[in-house]
Amino acid sequence: MSFRDNPPSINMTIVGFGQAGSRIADRFAAYKTRDGKPVYNCLALNSNDGDLEELRNIAPDNRISLKLGGLGKNPEKALQILEQNEQVKDNLKDFVTKKVRVQDTVVLFIAGLGGGTGTATILKAIEEFHEFYNLRLVKQALFKIKEQVGDADFKQNIRKYQLDAYNKVKDEFKKIGIIATIPVRSDGPDVLRQVNDFASRIWNMAKNPTKGIAFVQFPDNQMFYERFINERDSSSKNYRDFANSEISSIFHELNTATNGSGTSVIMDSNDFKRVVIEKEGCFVINKVQTNVKSISNTDDLTKLFVSSIESNNLHDPIALQETDDNGQTTFARVHHVGLLGIIPPELNKLGSSFIDNAKEEVSIKLPLQGTIFSGYLSENNNFNTTVYSFYKTDALPIRLSKGLVKEYEEFMAKQKQVTYKQDSIQQIAVANQENIDLDMDLTDFGITLEDLGITESQQNSSIDGDVDIENMDFSDIDPNNIN
Structure with missing residues (x-):
């Protein structure tokens, strides 16, 4: 090209x-x-x-x-x-x-x-x-x-x-x-x-x-x-x-x-600038391509332009009109529209009426607020006929306007159905007689608390006194099971 x-x-x-x-x-x-x-x-x-x-x-x-x-x-x-x-x-x-x-x-x-x-x-x-x-x-x-x-x-x-x-x-x-x-x-x-x-x-x-x-x-x-x-x-x-x-x-x-020349119907650079610069909104670009052998008359070319308006090259379809539950239909504004064709020289025999026909068809399909700019170039195009349509609108791709919310809700609904486990590392039991606790009162055997290394202050310690928060050990706290 x-x-x-x-x-x-x-x-x-x-x-x-x-x-x-x-x-x-x-x-x-x-x-x-x-x-x-x-x-x-x-x-x-x-x-x-x-x-x-x-x-x-x-x-x-x-x-x-x-x-x-x-x-x-x-x-x-x-x-x-x-x-x-x-x-x-x-x-x-x-x-x-x-x-x-x-x-x-x-x-x-x-x-x-x-x-x-x-x-x-x-x-x-x-x-x-x-x-x-x-x-x-x-x-x-x-x-x-x-x-x-x-x-x-x-x-x-x-x-x-x-x-x-x-x-x-x-x-x-x-x-x-x-x-x-x-x-x-x-x-x-x-x-x-x-x-x-x-x-x-x-x-x-x-x-x-x-x-x-x-x-x-x-x-x-x-x-x-x-x-x-x-x-x-x-x-x-x-x-x-x-x-x-x-x-x-x-x-x-x-x-x-849009900065080309050589045919009777040209879209020039100023036309393209107007579509891009004037007004605000979502810029939609569509491209349709077909083998030149599939085009036999002007109707085929016209249909190609119309199909480009209905195609989507970069995102989901644009919701240009919607009907609510009450049957009320609302339309999104469409500002200037551009229609551009890259037509192989062997189709020059068909003339340029297809451009006018395409403009008519597109104007019927779109809730147009501006001007339709159109043109075509006659160029060898790898034996293809290529058509572009582009416009700005107040509407958005469907996935963006509604789909992301739906996808998020689907993710969250799945999460609610899942029960999550909390794993722990199983402990290896080791038989060690020194650590056997028979839960007996050792004073019956003449063993005092001092013999066990327990001081008097430790014996009398109580939670009612000052709590040494600085030296507390929090390793046994379970944040998922606090009563």
Whole structure:
């Protein structure tokens, strides 16, 4: 696919957080221009040096370690460290404000939500980025408004002027895109619980237009795992490598194909930017591919575009409409939509009417709030016809919106049905006459307590007196059986 060598429609700085995020960023770093230069400015941030050493494509100067020795699969604990350790806070702030390049159109933050470092640091990095670049613009505009209207008027209409300040500067915002991957079920209930919490925090920020988040995407590792097992992709060692390749390649393909030319119906880079940048929400990308021999007429091409809208390459289906128990149907907003085809030259004889037909069909299927941008490239494509559809919506993948809670509840229900044992080490009985206790009163044999080494103070000791807590022996305490 020669279009992959086109300059990107959107220049991006890509930042990977934690092990999973850094590996995905490393795949982006592998893409080169025709003259061998990196397409994307890529960075990686992790909690220890070791995980950064395995990266192959990100330049060593762009690999930053917080030197914490790892934070494990506990984002809640990791977040506490990031909030309480002043040195770590300063290091993360310096990374976001000094190392991340913001002259690009989008800064793409990537992390896996199943770990500690990536999950926690991406959340704090989003907050730091917003406060340093975008919130500062709003505050500066608000100070100017205050000078213009005076203190009394400003205090009386503070909410109005806050909105005015935001509207004045929102077009100057530095835009963030977010890719946050969802873990496999086998990571267990505690990971699912924390992922549910942190994904909710990210989603709430992404829906708030004042945060400057262009889009968020939640690729699902459970889906990649199942596809990897079924497809047996020989080019990947494991499902993680397979997932990283799928995520980076589909993004890169869209970012370069939308900067192509040569046909009568072109989607240009500005069209792509509008889909990506305008409005907020979950960014959905779908890709469908079929052998060119299976396409015999324009209807076949139209159906391919429609099927792409209904497919899911990175996660579960999106619930664009739902019907409740009362029969009431609600719809999720769908903003701008992109339809892009890579059509082999031998199909040029079919003309371009399939694009108009596809737009009509898609507009009927989607609760559309924006514009449908469409186009196609005529290129040799390994004897395949490839179709992409992409859009932003207020809806989420079903597993994220409802499935994680269900999976967690299933884990907990299973645990309640399990009886757990508490093992002990059996003791070896040794016949030792010196330790035989016949429970006799030895004074009958003329043996006194002093002969046994028991002092008078020990004889008279009682719990009613002072208790020597300092020298107590707690080894015989059973915390599971205290009466």
